[in-house]
Amino acid sequence: MLDERKLAVLRAIVEDYVSTNEPVGSKALAERHNLGVSPATVRNDMAALEEQGYIQQPHTSAGRVPTDKGYRLFVDRLSHVKPLSAAERRAIETFLAGAVDLDEIVMRTVRLLAQLTRQVAVVQYPSLTRSAVRHVEIVPLAERRVMLVLITNTGRVEQRVIELPETVADDRIAHLRAVLNACLDGCGLSSVPETVAELPDRLPVEDRPVAATILSVLLETLVERHEEKIVFAGAANLAAADFSVGLREVLEALEEQVVLMRLLGETDNLPGLTVRIGSENPYTGLRGTSIVAAGYGAGDKELARLGVLGPTRMDYPVTMGAVRAVARYVGQILAGS
């Protein structure tokens, strides 16, 4: 059905089209990649490939262009992830190492990835759900107002201002803090609700209303922040690519947290790297774009995802290499801090 040479032809078409952005014809193909056959033969192969939907001509009498199906075959069977150069690795390492807190890690990561791939990079904040409590802090702000600060083992910090039902002395607050920490320290966020459930019963009666208020805010925070934060960078790279068509839609998608989440979220069979090509992805505005994504995390459990979005016509091996490498390094940094 698809012999060795036809696959070689497809590979050549993808590579040429990616680098030139112009439909590639049989003659140029036979010359540039030494396939050892004549243009006429290549034409026959092309006809077969087109027959099966791997390539396509924009107009009669134009060269061929890969279809989404063609890219898919290329990614799955005809290419290998291209590792980064040593220099690039060093650059990543030093750039990420300079970050002082989670915000900055994420910020640097997204920029790094955008620059490395010359495309739009998307990074999700480490999931609250899968991390654990490191410390809970209750800070008195005013007579009846405190700030609740929740610090997770991934370095994430959530804060909330709480209005209390009554005036509370600082030492009672301090006690409450101690109790809370004793019982929550190291507790997985997902199990916080049950852990905390009968906690008010163990407190003096007069402290219960206050405790209840604080706990309800705490639980609320966990629920609301369930949805993850997500950031992107490198929008300028979109304009640089010849994205004149549909740029609007792409930018809109990028500003829709929900869409971004879904794009990054859905994984597929490949271990680690997910590639979603053009029409494969769920959002119609992104018909002409592909997503290369990977999970990252400290240790082996995946805490969040990051990836790159670009035209279907992208250099998949290189992009995949960059995404994989960055995901690994971020994981290391996260584990180390």
Added chain:
Amino acid sequence: MLDERKLAVLRAIVEDYVSTNEPVGSKALAERHNLGVSPATVRNDMAALEEQGYIQQPHTSAGRVPTDKGYRLFVDRLSHVKPLSAAERRAIETFLAGAVDLDEIVMRTVRLLAQLTRQVAVVQYPSLTRSAVRHVEIVPLAERRVMLVLITNTGRVEQRVIELPETVADDRIAHLRAVLNACLDGCGLSSVPETVAELPDRLPVEDRPVAATILSVLLETLVERHEEKIVFAGAANLAAADFSVGLREVLEALEEQVVLMRLLGETDNLPGLTVRIGSENPYTGLRGTSIVAAGYGAGDKELARLGVLGPTRMDYPVTMGAVRAVARYVGQILAGS
């Protein structure tokens, strides 16, 4: 030099050009705005306006287009800030009121502003410099590692992980925290360095190295975070405007924190609202764009700035109204929380 009618003509040109995006000719002008004179007269006035650099023709035998100087005159003398409708005000209020922490306030503000003006909105986080310490927290993470959390009265939270030079018992940490808070509470961030200077001397000798480490990180945080965080939203609106030319540059500028900071930062004579039109702004990539900015803050002191960036050909009265209104509401929210 510029009599009443010539000014009216200029105003009419700006308004028409803003709404149609096409060079406006004498005939259409005389008809649409009832100026009470003939096209020929309008032509004479136009010639005078062009003579003085307020308008310009793209080509001979085309209509006129306002120059930056023309827009400037329009903004300064020919237009009034247009207040928002009651419905819009309510929308702002309810939308902003739902925010639970500073991050979310800023996020919502920037989106709101982008949606309201259909342009790119830029919002700076409240300045660290001009706010005061509300609480300092030192959280033990591991034997020789603590997290320093700094909470300001603007609701901003900064955190840093610190490696200590030696193992420190929790009660010593607690003591240190108490001392720190006692001495820093309410202290303006800019005066933290001097306040903290002789603090180690008042501690037991064995605590001094640890205290020094922590304090140095604290000071470092203040310095590094001196530069403000800044976010933008609404990039899709750029694509919607006919920004085909220079879109690349604009997007690049938006991703350059430094450039953004400068754009927002420089104020001018007008109380509150700053308008910088096309070539007036310092960055060459933004030759075709204008910035409308305003300061905001809790109470009267300005904590940070926010604004909108769009094509020079924008509806200034409406945009200015939106920016001013949003700035005020954010101030209120900030003061109330």
Added chain:
DNA sequence: TCTGGCACTCCATGTTCCCGAGTGCCAAGT
């Protein structure tokens, strides 16, 4: 099964042409 040849298609590019919107200027009117 591959190859060279050949007729055909059609896009991209360049040229020409023409229309119309808009201008500048001038002479006449108020």
Added chain:
DNA sequence: ACTTGGCACTCGGGAACATGGAGTGCCAGA
């Protein structure tokens, strides 16, 4: 001293048309 109508002129942009070249499909021969 302005304002106005008239008029010749300019120039951009779109339509119509020509052309060259890259690329294709197909076929007959090796």
